[in-house]
Amino acid sequence: MYFVACYNFLKSVKQLLNNEDNNSHDPTLLLCLVLFCFAERPLVSELTCCVQEEAPPPPPPIVINKYSDEQLRAIIKRMRERLELYREKIVDQYQSYSYDEEKKKAEAAEQEKNVKEKDMHTRLKEAYWSTMDAVLKPIEDQMDSVVGTTIDPFTDRRYVAWLSIVTVAINYNVWFVTARLCFPYHNESANPQWLAMDLLADFIYFVDTIIFQPRKQFVKGGDIIKDRVMTKQNYRDSERFTMDLICLLPFDLLYFQFGFKSIFRANRLLKVDTFFEFSDRLESIMAKAYIWRVIRTIGYLLFMLHINACFYYVASDYQGIGETKWVYSGNGSAYLRCYYHAVRSLINIGGLSEPHTVFEITFQMTNFFTGVFVFSSLIGQMRDVIGAATAGQTYFRASMDGTVEYMVNNNIPSMVQNRVRTWYTYTWDAQGMLDESELLDKMPLVMRTAIAVDINLTTFQKIDLFKGCDQQMLVDMLLRLKSIIYLPGDFVVKKGDIGKEMYIIKGGAVQVVGGPDNSIVFVTLKAGCVFGEISLLQSSKDGGNRRTANVKAYGFANLFVLEKKDLFDILVHYPESQKVLTNPRTNSLSKLQKTNSFLSPTPGVYSSSSTGLCPRLSAS
Numbered sequence: 001m002y003f004v005a006c007y008n009f010l011k012s013v014k015q016l017l018n019n020e021d022n023n024s025h026d027p028t029l030l031l032c033l034v035l036f037c038f039a040e041r042p043l044v045s046e047l048t049c050c051v052q053e054e055a056p057p058p059p060p061p062i063v064i065n066k067y068s069d070e071q072l073r074a075i076i077k078r079m080r081e082r083l084e085l086y087r088e089k090i091v092d093q094y095q096s097y098s099y100d101e102e103k104k105k106a107e108a109a110e111q112e113k114n115v116k117e118k119d120m121h122t123r124l125k126e127a128y129w130s131t132m133d134a135v136l137k138p139i140e141d142q143m144d145s146v147v148g149t150t151i152d153p154f155t156d157r158r159y160v161a162w163l164s165i166v167t168v169a170i171n172y173n174v175w176f177v178t179a180r181l182c183f184p185y186h187n188e189s190a191n192p193q194w195l196a197m198d199l200l201a202d203f204i205y206f207v208d209t210i211i212f213q214p215r216k217q218f219v220k221g222g223d224i225i226k227d228r229v230m231t232k233q234n235y236r237d238s239e240r241f242t243m244d245l246i247c248l249l250p251f252d253l254l255y256f257q258f259g260f261k262s263i264f265r266a267n268r269l270l271k272v273d274t275f276f277e278f279s280d281r282l283e284s285i286m287a288k289a290y291i292w293r294v295i296r297t298i299g300y301l302l303f304m305l306h307i308n309a310c311f312y313y314v315a316s317d318y319q320g321i322g323e324t325k326w327v328y329s330g331n332g333s334a335y336l337r338c339y340y341h342a343v344r345s346l347i348n349i350g351g352l353s354e355p356h357t358v359f360e361i362t363f364q365m366t367n368f369f370t371g372v373f374v375f376s377s378l379i380g381q382m383r384d385v386i387g388a389a390t391a392g393q394t395y396f397r398a399s400m401d402g403t404v405e406y407m408v409n410n411n412i413p414s415m416v417q418n419r420v421r422t423w424y425t426y427t428w429d430a431q432g433m434l435d436e437s438e439l440l441d442k443m444p445l446v447m448r449t450a451i452a453v454d455i456n457l458t459t460f461q462k463i464d465l466f467k468g469c470d471q472q473m474l475v476d477m478l479l480r481l482k483s484i485i486y487l488p489g490d491f492v493v494k495k496g497d498i499g500k501e502m503y504i505i506k507g508g509a510v511q512v513v514g515g516p517d518n519s520i521v522f523v524t525l526k527a528g529c530v531f532g533e534i535s536l537l538q539s540s541k542d543g544g545n546r547r548t549a550n551v552k553a554y555g556f557a558n559l560f561v562l563e564k565k566d567l568f569d570i571l572v573h574y575p576e577s578q579k580v581l582t583n584p585r586t587n588s589l590s591k592l593q594k595t596n597s598f599l600s601p602t603p604g605v606y607s608s609s610s611t612g613l614c615p616r617l618s619a620s
């Protein structure tokens with residue numbers, strides 16, 4: 001029994017040790033241990049005493065391998081901790097304490113410490129900003145009345161105007177800091193002027209950082225944040241703010257120590273982001289954005305040449321001004337001469353003095369390479385900009401050329417060809433594109449509705465046929481309209497054809513004609529009039545779906561077309577409006593059905609007075 005107990009006990013301890021590393025606590029094993037300790041307590045104590053009595057005093061530790069020795073010690077330490085834990089568990093079985101938890105506690109304590117430190121940092125920051133806010137409050141309050149509490153950066157033109165001023169300041173720094181750095185532009189008489197200009201540019205930067213940027217509205221989770229406190233905080237948390245602050249650091253004070261040098265203003269160039277913002281905003285508000293894009297690309301070209309001119313002067317200075325034939329001779333305006341050299345060299349015009357020294361050859365070669373890569377990409381960019389600006393026209397030309405080629409290949413009579421050509425040219429001139437709907441199709445419905453309502457709803461509301469109809473139905477109709485142009489004399493509708501669409505005149509005029517050779521003009525309909533609706537709204541049972549008259553374009557007629565299917569799709573949702581359109585007492589249409597006798601022909605029976613469809617403008 002004694003040895004069995006010993007064996008079990010030691011085996012349990014060994015298993016416990018083996019499980020230590022993977023942190024798995026075998027409940028059976030634990031239970032076995034606990035039960036063993038309790039149930040066989042006398043035996044265990046006997047065993048312990050026995051072991052203590054019988055065991056010789058422990059030998060002094062022999063360290064064979066330092067690493068394994070340390071590992072063993074660590075295991076023993078953890079075993080002790082574990083033993084402690086089990087002791088506690090025996091006292092309170094439901095205690096949810098673990099070694100990992102101790103680790104977690106330590107981590108939590110660490111976190112708490114960090115939070116406290118952070119709090120301290122935040123508090124300091126807040127204190128700093130509240131002081132700053134208090135100082136700046138009077139200025140900000142004054143500016144509120146001028147620029148508003150917050151600014152919508154996308155639509156506010158005043159903001160774009162301000163950005164243009166900041167852009168001038170940025171350009172001043174970008175061009176002049178580099179030029180002053182390389183050319184000998186600093187002297188006793190010029191320095192005060194430079195200083196004045198620098199101060200003015202810095203003032204603009206400062207106003208932008210203090211007044212404009214903190215007012216910029218922003219989008220958070222889909223909401224437009226217009227609260228001033230939040231816009232200010234958003235700006236202060238942004239990277240841009242950090243950059244703006246770096247931009248404003250007054251390294252210029254080093255002038256006192258090192259003299260007047262523009263290198264101390266190099267940090268002002270970091271505000272170049274604002275230039276790109278200005279560029280984007282300007283593009284979005286300009287009707288012809290490509291003009292700005294071309295100007296901007298030319299600006300980049302000029303700036304590259306400017307930088308090259310600066311390098312050339314520095315290189316000449318390094319070689320000795322006027323020392324060799326290749327360097328700047330020292331005559332005339334240094335900047336102009338160097339710029340001229342840069343133009344010839346970068347654009348690979350040639351005709352330059354041959355470089356002789358290694359330095360000169362290396363410089364010149366670098367110039368040629370830069371010219372090839374940078375300039376070709378900039379010129380390519382320019383081509384893209386111009387290409388995008390004229391894409392519509394290119395598409396129109398390509399379509400027309402394709403159609404003409406097709407007609408020529410198929411021997412279409414030249415009269416028809418001429419008419420097609422005229423149609424293309426007139427359509428392009430009238431609407432600047434061949435198919436308006438193509439453009440609008442890409443937009444979300446709400447935008448299309450807004451545009452359609454803006455352009456045509458007023459015209460629609462005036463049409464007698466639709467009087468009393470639901471407004472929403474009219475909007476639905478607007479969305480399904482297609483624009484089409486007819487040439488002078490084209491038949492839009494032929495008597496006896498099946499009516500598949502109705503028309504609303506957008507521009508120009510049409511004539512309802514009849515009699516021998518269609519020589520009798522019954523009525524001329526102008527912009528805002530509707531026609532072709534009779535055959536559309538009548539039942540097909542007794543052949544009512546046939547056109548009741550000839551309608552031909554008088555001059556160029558720009559028409560909206562509404563297809564029968566679309567009309568009935570809409571009317572399904574507006575039964576009241578359907579009644580209005582088909583009611584004999586409320587609508588002219590039914591009256592029309594009775595008055596079709598004019599087509600036999602009795603001119604003028606079908607007129608504005610009798611039908612209310614459209615004013616009779618002229619009748620021959």
Ligand SMILES: Nc1nc2c(ncn2[C@@H]2O[C@@H]3COP(=O)(O)O[C@H]3[C@H]2O)c(=O)[nH]1
Pocket residue numbers: 493499512522523530531532533534535536546547548549550551596598599605606607
């Ligand atoms: N029948 C008739 N149609 C007219 C007159 N004035 C304009 N129209 C339009 O001419 C269109 C010819 O096609 P529809 O019959 O579909 O619809 C006709 C009317 O909308 C008129 O005096 N009589």
